Amino acid sequence: MTATLTNPPRRATSQNAPDSQARATSDKLPFLVVLYLLCVILPVSMNVGGVYLTTLRVLLLLVTLPMLVSLLIGRYGKTIPTDWLFLAHAVWLTLALAVNNPDRVIQQAPSVGVEFLGGYVLARTTIRTRTQFIAMCKWLVALVLCLLPFALLETQTGDPLILRAIRALPGVTSVDITRDDPRLGMARVQTTFAHPIHFGLFCSIAFSLAFVGLHNVYGNTRRFISAALVALAGFTALSSGALLAIALQVALIGWAFTFRKTEKRWWLLIGLFVLMWVAIDIVSNRGPFQVFMSYATFSAHNAYWRSIIFEWGIMNIFGSVENNVPASPWFGIGLNDWARPDYMFSGSMDNFWLVMGVRYGFPGFLLIALGFVMQVKSLMQLKLPHGHPSLFIRRACVFTFLGLSFTLATVHVWGNVYSFVMFFVGATGWMVQTSAMDDAGGGVPLPATSERKGANYSRFAPRTGPAARPYARQPR
Numbered sequence: 001m002t003a004t005l006t007n008p009p010r011r012a013t014s015q016n017a018p019d020s021q022a023r024a025t026s027d028k029l030p031f032l033v034v035l036y037l038l039c040v041i042l043p044v045s046m047n048v049g050g051v052y053l054t055t056l057r058v059l060l061l062l063v064t065l066p067m068l069v070s071l072l073i074g075r076y077g078k079t080i081p082t083d084w085l086f087l088a089h090a091v092w093l094t095l096a097l098a099v100n101n102p103d104r105v106i107q108q109a110p111s112v113g114v115e116f117l118g119g120y121v122l123a124r125t126t127i128r129t130r131t132q133f134i135a136m137c138k139w140l141v142a143l144v145l146c147l148l149p150f151a152l153l154e155t156q157t158g159d160p161l162i163l164r165a166i167r168a169l170p171g172v173t174s175v176d177i178t179r180d181d182p183r184l185g186m187a188r189v190q191t192t193f194a195h196p197i198h199f200g201l202f203c204s205i206a207f208s209l210a211f212v213g214l215h216n217v218y219g220n221t222r223r224f225i226s227a228a229l230v231a232l233a234g235f236t237a238l239s240s241g242a243l244l245a246i247a248l249q250v251a252l253i254g255w256a257f258t259f260r261k262t263e264k265r266w267w268l269l270i271g272l273f274v275l276m277w278v279a280i281d282i283v284s285n286r287g288p289f290q291v292f293m294s295y296a297t298f299s300a301h302n303a304y305w306r307s308i309i310f311e312w313g314i315m316n317i318f319g320s321v322e323n324n325v326p327a328s329p330w331f332g333i334g335l336n337d338w339a340r341p342d343y344m345f346s347g348s349m350d351n352f353w354l355v356m357g358v359r360y361g362f363p364g365f366l367l368i369a370l371g372f373v374m375q376v377k378s379l380m381q382l383k384l385p386h387g388h389p390s391l392f393i394r395r396a397c398v399f400t401f402l403g404l405s406f407t408l409a410t411v412h413v414w415g416n417v418y419s420f421v422m423f424f425v426g427a428t429g430w431m432v433q434t435s436a437m438d439d440a441g442g443g444v445p446l447p448a449t450s451e452r453k454g455a456n457y458s459r460f461a462p463r464t465g466p467a468a469r470p471y472a473r474q475p476r
Contacts, residue, residue, distance in 0.1 A: 200242025
């Protein structure tokens with residue numbers, strides 16, 4: 001009788017222990033993600049045999065291919081539309097470079113492709129639960145706050161101390177130190193990024209995650225202070241694109257709070273936006289896009305300049321007989337110089353979406369833009385009841401996506417920040433892939449259900465004992 005009473009608790013303990021251990025592991029941010037984030041904010045680079053490598057590229061070169069294969073074969077559950085759209089974009093950009101720059105495709109396609117696809121795939125395969133996503137949000141806020149003192153000092157001195165220190169190390173180098181003209185009497189801050197715009201964009205992504213995403217994780221006072229300090233850090237970049245993203249997110253947060261009792265508040269906002277767009281088009285002697293650009297830049301000169309860039313960028317894609325610009329709608333112009341007015345000496349194009357179309361053709365733009373749209377659409381269509389643990393996380397991600405999409409229309413990103421933008425998209429995949437969420441909105445991820453007949457298997461131990469899922473594979 002004694003054996004009968006003592007054996008069942010032992011069996012229950014042995015069965016529940018792996019599940020508890022898996023839960024504890026899922027609560028922490030994977031070391032690979034921590035290493036990735038450190039590589040993003042600490043741009044160490046070197047020349048190896050004539051090949052320019054950064055620590056971020058080395059990391060992604062090592063992990064992208066095996067992770068991508070595992071993702072596509074369903075090891076991390078059912079794939080989502082953005083997985084295939086981004087993979088198609090990577091293939092298309094390689095084809096476009098092969099058509100336009102066959103002598104540079106072997107060098108450029110892997111480096112650009114691994115930054116783009118590698119950041120996305122790494123996040124998709126490592127951030128699998130709500131608690132891991134929250135841990136990522138905490139890390140992003142902490143990194144911005146660590147950079148803030150250096151940013152405040154740089155506004156007065158114009159000297160990025162961390163970049164100076166990295167460049168002083170023997171055998172390695174880092175990104176160039178920019179010398180942009182001061183704005184508002186302060187130097188523009190780049191801290192550890194390739195350009196002040198990139199630092200501002202990095203902070204803008206962390207803003208809604210700090211204020212909305214960490215709701216019920218941090219207290220109200222801590223959230224307000226953290227978000228305010230993140231916004232201050234973003235302001236030091238003095239980038240109109242970053243400030244626009246933060247301002248838009250603040251407006252969306254205010255709208256959500258003001259009309260929190262209105263069920264159709266977002267449809268109302270979309271209707272007002274469409275009405276405003278039509279009204280501007282009718283009343284103003286400028287197009288809505290030109291009016292938008294005039295308020296999204298620090299000066300009328302910058303707004304006028306960007307409107308010319310947009311106009312000529314469209315010509316480079318679809319052609320212009322009047323301006324003798326050939327059409328390149330399918331494969332773009334690759335890395336070749338784009339046609340523009342003679343007085344435009346600089347070849348910079350401050351519009352990420354436009355660059356994708358000009359460089360890789362309209363299909364290249366469409367594939368990556370659809371990836372963004374499908375991700376936002378899937379997030380917005382999630383049926384989360386009131387009080388669901390992931391409700392505020394979903395809202396923070398949508399706000400961040402909207403701010404980011406507008407910002408990318410006014411700036412171009414490359415290198416580490418380019419990879420980080422795609423990393424953020426991949427980090428939201430666990431919500432889009434609803435089969436990977438358990439009923440509580442967090443914890444150990446559940447694998448996708450197999451469509452074949454027969455027993456379904458799980459990589460994890462049963463949650464409530466062997467009777468809950470009789471076909472679950474038991475841990476050894």
